[in-house]
Amino acid sequence: MSKYKNIESLIEKKKSEVSDLDTLEKFRLNFLGKKGEISLLMKELSQLDADARKQQAEELNIIKDSVLKFVKDKTAELQNEAMQGQLTSESLDLSLPVNSQNGTIHPVTQVIEEVIAIFGDLDFFVAEGPEVETDYNNFTALNTSEHHPARQMHDTFYVNSSTDNMPNVLRTHTSPVQIRSMLKQKPPIRLIAPGKTFRRDDDQTHTPMFHQVEGLVIDNESNMSHLKGCLETFLKSFFETDSLKMRFRPSHFPFTEPSAEVDIGYKKKGNQLIIGEGDDWLEILGCGMVHPNVLKNVNINPDEYQGYAFGMGIERLAMLKYGISDLRTFFDNDLRWNKHYGFSSINIPSLIGDLS
Ligand code: PHE
Secondary structure (H helix, E strand, O other): OOOOHHHHHHHHHHHHHOOOHHHHHHHHHHHHOOOOHHHHHHHHHHHOOHHHHHHHHHHHHHHHHHHHHHHHHHHHHHHHHHHHHHHHHOOOOOOOOOOOOOOOEOHHHHHHHHHHHHHHHOOOEEOOOOOEEEHHHHOHHHOOOOOOHHHHHOOOOEEOOOOOOOOEEEOOOOOHHHHHHHHHOOOOEEEEEEEEEEOOOOEOOEOOEEEEEEEEEEEOOOOHHHHHHHHHHHHHHHOOOOOOOEEEEEEEEOOEEEEEEEEEEEEEEOOEEEEOOOOEEEEEEEEEEEOHHHHHHOOOOOOOOEEEEEEEEHHHHHHHHHOOOOHHHHHOOOHHHHHHHOEOOOOOOOOOOOOO
16 A cells, blocks of 8 residues: 555545635645645655665655646636636627717728728738837938938927937838838838828917828839829729819929829818819829839839839828818817717728728
């Protein structure tokens, strides 16, 4: 009969007393802790002669392993039970009807979703970049050298950089996502990058934080007419009108050559703007063919690849489509405004269902 029968029955008895992770830990210490029962028996082995030591050590190790296994299995079992308990107590009933007091989708989010739905259908994927950006990605890599006047025009917020002495900025546009994406991925590239942008400006038509969406296509055949076709498809889809009029005006951006600004035709009826009718023009976005210097800066050979880029303001798109007249109201968090201009969280924009 085993010398260790007593301890074995003690283990069995104590096992039945384990009911949670605390009592399990006590159980473990009771047997395997420094002064635990098994540890003490292990120490006693040294007093035995070699043969007896070997035989009893074997027996004791089997008991020790079975205790270890119990602790391991029981821990998993108790943790699983705790997790199941938490999952049941936190469960959500998604079939509950929407309460009219619930929030709405903000027009900025709605427009971003609409833009993604349209460009998704044109094979663009969504890219992201950080809001705190390096000065290099925001300007230099985009062919905007240190003394370029465009830097002043952007009214930049500078941020202390903790990693090196180079300044960081709150990105003044979404164009640095072009740089990050081209460094990560080789052409062909078709991306849009929606997100927050920041400039030191605050009046009826400017807020220090606003949203843009960037577009970038790089391959070895894109040209200005592809750019025009792409933007025309987008704008007609977005404003949900086939009669949209569009004109390209020569412009300048350091990172595109040639560059253009795009206007769309509209007419004013009372306080309302009607897009697609009339003879007045509204500026809606900036675009152009990606400058060869930008491609060189991301190690893409401009003799082999080319492409186009565009950038537009999300709030501006939202204001025009949904008849919102003051930019600042977007960020007032006035519940009445949110409810009036907000969208249902159930209707997700898609080209198959309703865009808006
Ligand atoms: N980044 C420009 C801006 O903020 C817009 C733009 C993007 C123009 C891409 C050309 C190409 O004004």
